[in-house]
Amino acid sequence: MRDIGQLILQTNYESSISMTDSKFDQSEFHDMFIACIIMHDLSFQCVEWVEVRALLTYLRRDLQLFSRNTARSDCMKLFIKEKSNIRSQLANLTSRVCLTSDLWTSINTDDFICLTMHFIDKDWHLQKKIISFYLMPPPHDSISLFEKLQSFVMEWKIDTKFFSITLANVSANNTLIEFLRNHLCLRGALFCDGEFFHIRCTAHIVNLIVQDGLKEVNLSVIKIRESIKYVKDSQVRKQKFVDCIKQSCL
Known part of the structure; x- marks a missing residue:
């Protein structure tokens, strides 16, 4: 440089x-x-x-x-140029691709859908590319999500290179996967007839487990938060709290 x-x-x-x-x-x-x-x-x-x-x-x-x-x-x-480069890279790709998709809500409550592609290039390097990020107005049912993802797959011409897709662990995605799997299997596009097609998002599953665990200690968490608010509301209380900490450490 x-x-x-x-x-x-x-x-x-x-x-x-x-x-x-x-x-x-x-x-x-x-x-x-x-x-x-x-x-x-x-x-x-x-x-x-x-x-x-x-x-x-x-x-x-x-x-x-x-x-x-x-x-x-x-x-x-530059966006158009990079998009063209990814298309060229996909055209010469001999391996299959894995996709990750999720809905995202902006600060002004607009909903967007994002599609990320993962694949191994010819030099055996893992590549991660965000290939689609579009506004996704309601409804967010299985049919609407299926149509949107199908349009993404056809736009990027990766229907014959599909291996798996990772989605959040919600009920609407189960029906979505069935629609998408059946559509691709009719074209003989999936490996092992889609046996390994659907992967549930581990991060979302862990989040659900943690949320259920927090419900068990919810009352204790509320008491701790209220205690913190009480101490922070007054400089005098803060000083008394510091003095208590010093005395407890003696």
């Missing part, structure tokens, strides 16, 4: 030092900035922040800055 700067020090074989102009690529800087926005989930407006622009122009006076609209457009271009 090239450093963004105007001067670099170079030492020759005779240990003499000379200063030369570094090679700067405006296009590479542009791509790196776009990658930074995506990697760190920055606002498109960050390219127009006054202090950011002041810092960049200080590093290089002739730097060509761009607007938030250009940043948005370039992020979409």
